[in-house]
Amino acid sequence: xxxxxxxxxxxxxxxxxxxxxxxxxxxxxxxxxxxxxxxxxxxxxxxxxxxxxxxxxxxxxxxxxxxxxxxxxxxxxxxxxxxxxxxxxxxxxxxxxxxxxxxxxxxxxxxxxxxxxxxxxxxxxxxxxxxxxxxxxxxxxxxxxxx
Numbered sequence: 001x002x003x004x005x006x007x008x009x010x011x012x013x014x015x016x017x018x019x020x021x022x023x024x025x026x027x028x029x030x031x032x033x034x035x036x037x038x039x040x041x042x043x044x045x046x047x048x049x050x051x052x053x054x055x056x057x058x059x060x061x062x063x064x065x066x067x068x069x070x071x072x073x074x075x076x077x078x079x080x081x082x083x084x085x086x087x088x089x090x091x092x093x094x095x096x097x098x099x100x101x102x103x104x105x106x107x108x109x110x111x112x113x114x115x116x117x118x119x120x121x122x123x124x125x126x127x128x129x130x131x132x133x134x135x136x137x138x139x140x141x142x143x144x145x146x147x
Contacts, residue, residue, distance in 0.1 A: 028054040072098045072142050075120040079132065082111035090138070092130070094118055097146040102130050102138035109136060 025033075032051035038044040077094030085091050088104040090111040100120070102112070112118065116132035120140055123129060128140040 026058075028058055070142075070144070072096075072120070073145060074098065075122075077118055079112045079114050079116045079118055081114065084111060091143070092118070093146065099143040099146065100128070100130060101141045101143055103141070104138055105136070109138075111135075 035047035073096045077096040082092040090102040130138040130140040
């Protein structure tokens with residue numbers, strides 16, 4: 001009986017999650033996915049050609065980005081710039097092009113110095129911790145990469 005309840009509960013949560021994920025698909029990608037349902041080869045090819053034209057234009061205009069831009073290039077680097085972002089928050093850019101938001105644990109912390117050798121490590125909770133040889137450790141969040 002308990003297995004049935006567990007499976008039912010998982011199904012209740014999985015179905016809404018799948019529906020939400022489907023709604024987040026870019027319409028140009030959704031259009032190309034619709035082409036897979038066309039049986040006639042010539043019509044399917046025409047559908048793909050039309051869908052790819054929209055995707056190509058979106059890529060050229062910078063409306064779609066590679067997922068690589070959402071992952072850090074490296075977890076070590078040299079600080080090339082830093083500054084404040086508000087109360088106990090700083091930004092830092094490394095020579096790799098990676099940009100990070102740093103969150104201080106205490107008041108009075110200053111942004112990392114240019115030239116500092118920075119290291120980031122991933123915690124068990126999939127967060128990051130920033131450290132260098134001049135600053136206290138900061139909680140860190142990846143912001144993206146300058147390319």
